[in-house]
Amino acid sequence: MTALGLYVPGDTAVHRLPAGAKLAALLVAVTGLLLITDPWAALGAAAAAALLYPLCGLGARHLWRTLRPLLPFLALIAVFQTLVAGGDVAARVCGQLGAAVLLAGLVTSTTRVSAMFELFERLAGPLRVFGVRPDRVALVLAMTIRCVPLVATAWRAAREAYVARGLRRRPHRMVVPVIVNLVRSAEALGEAMSARGLD
Known part of the structure; x- marks a missing residue:
């Protein structure tokens, strides 16, 4: 089971990082994503987040399970933002949201719930x-x-x-x-x- 919030066993460097360090890195990364103004940079950040999955021992199946529930919302947001603010804004917002969800999924997939519990x-x-x-x-x-x-x-x-x-x-x-x-x-x-x- 590899949806958001479910641990996937592994022995990568990310798996071994403390939960606090991963959550702090996630906070910094998401804050940085919100500061992005260039649509290509936002889409590049989403692609980079996706590339982190195989580096952490999570295959394409895990990546797809994390991203699939988000796709309908991304489609709606893309249409709405394109009509209201233009294609550049739509690409930037979708890239930022996709990258944030992928990074959050990566953290929760490589962190035991017990470790999260102890940290909280x-x-x-x-x-x-x-x-x-x-x-x-x-x-x-x-x-x-x-x-x-x-x-x-x-x-x-x-x-x-x-x-x-x-x-x-x-x-x-x-x-x-x-x-x-x-x-x-x-x-x-x-x-x-x-x-x-x-x-």
Whole structure:
């Protein structure tokens, strides 16, 4: 499983980097992306982010699974920006967004959720003075990261069932099955947490 938020085992230099260093690098990289004004530079940044995947032991399949959910949104953004601001702005925005998502996917695919959990717990440590439990903050953030790919998985399962029934039009009918699957997953997660004494 290699969607956003799911770790892919490996022994590359990026895998071995601490979670904090990777998140800090991601923050710097995304900030730099937002400062790009040239469309070709933005598209080049997206291409460079894609090239990092094989260097980190992640093949074309992992790259495609990270990028595929974003493609419909990129298409809509490209059309809208082209009509409103022109092709250069559309290329720049799509390049920036694509690069940011690919870099975020790279970080989460090469970082164990447990490492993310420990990092978030350390970062939330100073909040103890305000009565905040750092372990709860870390749990919420870790669960958020874990639940992002669940939405993509639920949508993919609903789409496969939709196509298997010979249905091709009205894709909005997949919304209800996706919501039902997500609710079931949330209930199962809640029951598991309750069984372990978490509330």
